[in-house]
Amino acid sequence: MLDLDLGARIKAVRATFTDIATVMDLPGLEGRIADLEEQAAAPGLWDDPEAAQKVTSSLSHSKSRYNKLTAVQRRLDDLDVLIELAQEMDDEDSAEEAKTELAALEALIAELEVQTMLSGEYDAHAAVITIRSGAGGDDATDFAEMLLRMYLRWAEHHGHPTKVLDTSYAEGAGIKSATFEVDAPYAFGTLSVEAGTHRLARISPFGSADKRQTSFAGVEVIPLLEEATEVEIPENDIRVDVFRSSGPGGQSVNTTDSAVRITHLPTGIVISMQNEKSQIQNRAAAMRLLQTRLLLLQREEEAAKKKELAGSVTASWGDQIRSYFLYGQQLVKDLRTGHESSQPDAVFDGDLDGFIAAGIRWRSLKKD
The missing domain is CATH 3.30.70.1660 (Alpha-Beta Plaits)
Incomplete structure (x- = not known):
């Protein structure tokens, strides 16, 4: 008779997954996806490309998270069936397959469990x-x-x-x-x-x-950060230099002065961008990254000041x-x-x- 005693491990992994699904709010995630899909289907969505990008990006990320959770749930259910079949048929190959799948699910759920610890202000972002x-x-x-x-x-x-x-x-x-x-x-x-x-x-x-x-x-x-676009940067505070992209030859981006380097004069922050073929696109991408860094710098300075006032600067x-x-x-x-x-x-x-x-x-x- 096949000895396949995985009950304790399966019980533990199911309990952990239930906790994860509760923390990640699976029903709330379903509602958010439905709301975003409705926004994405709106006729005038792309009249505002920036807003449209936010909606489509949020929808993609939410679906990715939801699909990962539901896929784990399905695999757990399928594992129960596989173990039952292995025991009924006294099949060593099916038993080994069940053990391998359980180990894979334990690793995947451990990864999801770590994600529940990501509760910082910016943790959910790219x-x-x-x-x-x-x-x-x-x-x-x-x-x-x-x-x-x-x-x-x-x-x-x-x-x-x-x-x-x-x-x-x-x-x-x-x-x-x-x-x-x-x-x-x-x-x-x-x-x-x-x-x-x-x-x-x-x-x-x-x-x-x-x-x-x-x-x-x-x-x-x-x-x-999408919100970084709210950071105002006066033109007098930046110096913009254009240059030819570096790297292996033969690429179209290397044939024109499309790369952009933006220096923020008050802070000395330098952002270079050369991925896009267009100088305009590279400048827009560099400005977005500069705005993000300035916003974070502002938040860090505020936090440091609060710590100093509290007598703790560690x-x-x-x-x-x-x-x-x-x-x-x-x-x-x-x-x-x-x-x-x-x-x-x-x-x-x-x-x-x-x-x-x-x-x-x-x-x-x-x-x-």
Whole structure:
């Protein structure tokens, strides 16, 4: 007789999923989708392209979240049927399939559980990530490119659309900086724990002495805010430079001065954009990102002032958050959570879920 005692695990995973569905308000999500679909079907929707974009984007994100929840519910129901059939037919293959599916559902529900901890003001928004090389010469610029690929691969694994907005290539290897967008629900809340300084230690492929080289790269994560368009930026406060896009040859974007660099003179914030073929489109995208950063800067200054008045000015994030060792021990270790992996190749190929989940839980505990 087949021994397939998964009852306790299934009970636990169902209880967790029920809690998640309650927190995420599945009935409320259904109502929001119905309301957004009605707005999207309105005849004059695209008379205001900006408003239309907000509606269609919100509808897409809401449907994505709803579909993920209902898909998990269906898989849980199907699992019950599969286990019942395996036991009735005494089928080892079906039993193994049930065990594999249960493990997959446990991982997926653990991921959804982490998302319920994302209750920050901007957590539900899409994310804009900027990676900048730091100290370390060619190793640092190469490391920055490795991080760019790592995050793009992570997004690809999860089916999240990405868009590279700007890339500044180094004279030697790698990149000086890159900015890209991850357009998915809760992308900011999820990826914001990746912000900080990342350190790479390895035998440098660019030197001849076979010595260990330490290099650094910084990761900045900000939310993509529709409300940022409300930030007024006087023309006298910005300097706009146009230039030819950099990167591999043969691309039409490299044949005209379509790239745009906007400098906000009062703060020194610089935004470059070269993804689009049109200078007008690049300027519009750069202004939107500048407005977001100025809005966040304003909020940060207000929060810092409140903390100062309350007599508590303590940073909640350490500067260096993670170390990647590619020699000897072969290890990636998060310095805040202690989470680690002995498979750096997998991490650089986008296997970041463990680090991200640990970071979100760590941040949630610090808030309590």
